[in-house]
Amino acid sequence: xxxxxxxxxxxxxxxxxxxxxxxxxxxxxxxxxxxxxxxxxxxxxxxxxxxxxxxxxxxxxxxxxxxxxxxxxxxxxxxxxxxxxxxxxxxxxxxxxxxxxxxxxxxxxxxxxxxxxxxxxxxxxxxxxxxxxxxxxxxxxxxxxxxxxxxxxxxxxxxxxxxxxxxxxxxxxxxxxxxxxxxxxxxxxxxxxxxxxxxxxxxxxxxxxxxxxxxxxxxxxxxxxxxxxxxxxxxxxxxxxxxxxxxxxxxxxxxxxxxxxxxxxxxxxxxxxxxxxxxxxxxxxxxxxxxxxxxxxxxxx
Amino acid sequence: xxxxxxxxxxxxxxxxxxxxxxxxxxxxxxxxxxxxxxxxxxxxxxxxxxxxxxxxxxxxxxxxxxxxxxxxxxxxxxxxxxxxxxxxxxxxxxxxxxxxxxxxxxxxxxxxxxxxxxxxxxxxxxxxxxxxxxxxxxxxxxxxxxxxxxxxxxxxxxxxxxxxxxxxxxxxxxxxxxxxxxxxxxxxxxxxxxxxxxxxxxxxxxxxxxxxxxxxxxxxxxxxxxxxxxxxxxxxxxxxxxxxxxxxxxxxxxxxxxxxxxxxxxxxxxxxxxxxxx
Numbered sequence: 001x002x003x004x005x006x007x008x009x010x011x012x013x014x015x016x017x018x019x020x021x022x023x024x025x026x027x028x029x030x031x032x033x034x035x036x037x038x039x040x041x042x043x044x045x046x047x048x049x050x051x052x053x054x055x056x057x058x059x060x061x062x063x064x065x066x067x068x069x070x071x072x073x074x075x076x077x078x079x080x081x082x083x084x085x086x087x088x089x090x091x092x093x094x095x096x097x098x099x100x101x102x103x104x105x106x107x108x109x110x111x112x113x114x115x116x117x118x119x120x121x122x123x124x125x126x127x128x129x130x131x132x133x134x135x136x137x138x139x140x141x142x143x144x145x146x147x148x149x150x151x152x153x154x155x156x157x158x159x160x161x162x163x164x165x166x167x168x169x170x171x172x173x174x175x176x177x178x179x180x181x182x183x184x185x186x187x188x189x190x191x192x193x194x195x196x197x198x199x200x201x202x203x204x205x206x207x208x209x210x211x212x213x214x215x216x217x218x219x220x221x222x223x224x225x226x227x228x229x230x231x232x233x234x235x236x237x238x239x240x241x242x243x244x245x246x247x248x249x250x251x252x253x254x255x256x257x258x259x260x261x262x263x264x265x266x267x268x269x270x271x272x273x274x275x276x277x278x279x280x281x282x283x284x285x286x287x288x289x290x291x292x293x294x295x296x297x298x299x300x301x
Numbered sequence: 302x303x304x305x306x307x308x309x310x311x312x313x314x315x316x317x318x319x320x321x322x323x324x325x326x327x328x329x330x331x332x333x334x335x336x337x338x339x340x341x342x343x344x345x346x347x348x349x350x351x352x353x354x355x356x357x358x359x360x361x362x363x364x365x366x367x368x369x370x371x372x373x374x375x376x377x378x379x380x381x382x383x384x385x386x387x388x389x390x391x392x393x394x395x396x397x398x399x400x401x402x403x404x405x406x407x408x409x410x411x412x413x414x415x416x417x418x419x420x421x422x423x424x425x426x427x428x429x430x431x432x433x434x435x436x437x438x439x440x441x442x443x444x445x446x447x448x449x450x451x452x453x454x455x456x457x458x459x460x461x462x463x464x465x466x467x468x469x470x471x472x473x474x475x476x477x478x479x480x481x482x483x484x485x486x487x488x489x490x491x492x493x494x495x496x497x498x499x500x501x502x503x504x505x506x507x508x509x510x511x512x513x514x515x516x517x518x519x520x521x522x523x524x525x526x527x528x529x530x531x532x533x534x535x536x537x538x539x540x541x542x543x544x545x546x547x548x549x550x551x552x553x554x555x556x557x558x559x560x561x562x563x564x565x566x567x568x569x570x571x572x573x574x575x576x577x578x579x
Contacts, residue, residue, distance in 0.1 A: 017404065019480065023397035024409065027390040030450035035416050038427030045427065102318050109315055115565065116322035119329065121572070122557050124509035124527045130534045130550045131328045134335075134347075134543055142331060145348035173325065181573045234422045237511040241531050255423065255512075262426045263516060271426050278423050286418035 039279060045272035057269070064273035074274075076249050077257045080164060081233065084253055087168045088175075089228045095176040096224065097217070100183030101209075114184075117177030125174065129238035132170045133157075136242075160250040163243055167251050170238055175231065179224045186220035187213070226289040233281060254278050332554075335547035336360065347543055359548030363533070366545070368521055369552055372529040379444050379514070379525055380507045384500055386449045391499070394450075395458035396484050400470070416452035425516055432517060441523045444514045448507065454499045457575065461492035498571035508557055526553045 046064050048057035068074045099117050103110050120128060135142040136156035143156065156166040190213065198208045214221075236256040239245060245252035245260060252260070255278060262271035330350055337355035338347070363369070397403070398410055421428060428447055437443035465488055473483040489496070511527040518524045530553045537545045561568050 017401075020397045020401040020403040020406075023393040023401070023480075027394040027413065027450040027455060028409075030390065030446070031413065031416060031452075033431065034421060034428055034447035034450075035419060035424070036412075038424040038431065039419065041427045041430070042424070045430070102314070105314075107311070107315075109319070111565075113318050113322045114569070116326045118569065118572075119558065119561070120325070122505055122509075122561055122568075123554050124511060124530070126511045126527050126531045126534075127509075127550050127554045128328075130530065130546055131332045133534070133538060134331070134546070135328060137541075137543075140347055142327070142348050173328075177325070178572065181569060185573045230418065230420075234420055237527075237531075240512070240515075241534060255425075258426060259512065259516070262429070268426065268430075275424065275426050279419060282418050282423060 042272045042275040042279065045268060046276050048269050048272075050268040050272075051266050060269065064269045067270060068273055068277070073249055073252065074257070077252050077254055080250070080252055081254045083164060084168060084171075085229060085232045087165070088171045088232055089225065092172045092175050092228055093179060093221065093224050095172065096179035097183050097221075099176060099180040100187055101213070103180070104184060104187045114177075114180070117180055119177070120174040121178035123174070125235055125237035126241050128170060128174055129241040132238070133242055136166050157243055158247060160248050163247060163250045167238060167242060170242075171232075171235075175228065179228065182220050182224050183217065186217045190216050222289060222292055226285065229285050229289075230282060233278065233285075254281070332547045332550055335544055336551040338544050338547075340542075340544050359544045360552065363545050363548040363552060366537075367529050367533040367549065369526070369529065371521060372524055372526040375441055375523055376508060376525040376527075378441050380504050382441065383445045383448045383507050384503050386445070387451045387454055387503060388496065388500070390450050391454035391458050392484060392489065394455045395462050396480075396488060398455070399459045399462035399465075413450075413452050413455060416450070417456075421447040422512060425513060428513075429516055437517075439518050439520055439523050443517045444523060444525065447513070451499075451503070453575065454503070457495050457499055458492060461495040462488050465491050495574075497567070498574045501568055501571040502575045505557060529553075 045057075047059060047061060049060045049063065050057035099114075103114050103117075138144060138155040138158070144154075154162060156162050194212050194216075195208060198212055203211070233254055236253055236259065239251055239253060239256045240259075243251040245256050254274070258271055258274045258278060261267050261274060327350075331348070334350045334352050335347060336359050337357070338352050339354055339356045339358060394413065398406065398413075424447075432438055432443045432446075435443075437446065469487050469491075470483060473487050478486060509527060510525070511531065514523075514525045515528045515531070518528060521529075530549055533549045534546050537543075537549070
């Protein structure tokens with residue numbers, strides 16, 4: 001690195017260097033076309049009014065963003081997305097940790113149990129949603145038949161107050177076992193001597209968890225929080241199948257709203273402004289946690 | 302005394318975790334049971350795991366209601382097409398980042414990693430516009446092309462390549478291998494576990510992908526199984542034909558589940574691995 005920098009710009013022209021760029025070229029062409037360019041083109045498109053009704057896009061400056069600010073559905077979508085994030089991520093991560101702690105022991109049943117928690121991660125989200133549609137069916141669905149005494153027979157997906165929690169439960173069920181794997185991997189890296197020492201000092205199980213297990217799993221927790229949060233903004237397949245964003249936009253999430261505005265209402269300018277907003281959210285999450293993660297890992301090493 | 306307590310503890314553990322695992326498995330067990338249930342059984346019978354007179358009729362009907370053969374074919378082409386191109390692009394890029402020194406390497410590396418935060422699913426609108434311009438709507442290539450580069454794959458492979466001993470590389474050079482031959486003869490064989498892990502993760506991800514293929518296709522020509530299942534489910538749901546929905550769902554989820562059961566350890570390790578380093 002230092003050597004290369006020392007040689008300055010002329011190093012660029014040495015044959016070996018041109019070769020290096022050739023190795024990167026195939027990846028770069030696709031990244032440029034389908035990651036970098038679309039980020040920029042969303043920014044540009046968001047400055048125009050462009051829809052099925054308008055033949056040639058009209059420059060409107062920040063008009064689309066202003067329209068978003070005044071859009072009550074957008075406000076609801078933001079509230080829903082925040083609720084979805086806060087309602088799924090901590091619970092999923094806590095469950096994942098609990099599963100990993102419960103299944104971090106050698107036993108005949110450990111592998112089948114792990115499989116039972118992990119398999120939902122392998123299902124397509126729409127496939128899982130097709131099954132869960134039945135779970136929530138009023139009258140004779142699984143929840144109503146087995147839990148009627150507790151739940152009292154409610155129309156989960158038809159109720160504006162229960163539809164979002166219903167979708168959140170499916171999300172938690174689907175992801176907890178996946179994140180469990182990361183915790184199982186993390187647990188393997190904790191040296192057994194630490195627990196040995198803890199036991200000699202007479203630390204209880206809970207105390208050991210508090211002062212050994214949980215702190216040493218810190219990087220894992222941060223990492224899982226990062227993917228879970230990014231995931232919460234990037235997967236809406238189940239919304240499409242189960243609720244279509246309804247009832248009354250109660251389950252409309254940011255990416256789903258992008259989809260709706262772009263491909264059902266054909267308001268491309270507004271959808272582009274929404275995309276820019278979504279990108280800003282994703283980048284904020286990623287930058288925040290990468291910063292934390294890096295600091296944390298350096299600290300560990 | 303201590304041994305008895307231990308036994309009791311393990312028993313309590315098995316019962317409690319077992320109950321939780323059963324809850325987790327229930328939706329899948331229900332889907333399998335109901336896919337085998339003859340259409341006549343209605344009401345609360347549908348919710349039970351017990352099937353009187355199991356039948357394959359639902360599969361037959363689902364199979365004829367939706368063009369599953371076509372859907373499977375499209376999914377197979379998409380999944381393996383993406384993987385084939387990815388393996389080439391990530392191997393070349395990972396080699397450059399792992400072993401070459403060149404101007405702008407760190408900046409480029411970070412630029413590549415941007416794809417980890419901004420997955421193509423967030424860029425459905427601009428990428429749709431691009432594909433329309435390229436005339437790739439309603440094609441399998443259109444479904445595949447945004448995924449031909451993979452930051453995750455490049456990143457994992459770079460880690461693996463970095464641990465390849467320099468001596469082997471030098472030996473290959475002395476034997477007269479050029480860079481491409483060295484990659485093929487030295488780096489790729491040594492990084493096989495990483496390549497396998499990445500392949501499994503990539504296959505599962507793209508088999509299950511839904512929103513992008515949905516947007517890109519509006520005819521059956523290029524549709525994948527997930528898109529087919531979703532429209533199939535929508536039409537069957539209006540008639541409350543849960544046996545059929547379960548049948549269709551099982552048809553779609555079975556291939557991955559079977560492969561998973563056969564190669565369970567490989568799968569679990571791959572997913573663990575991709576997350577650990579990603």
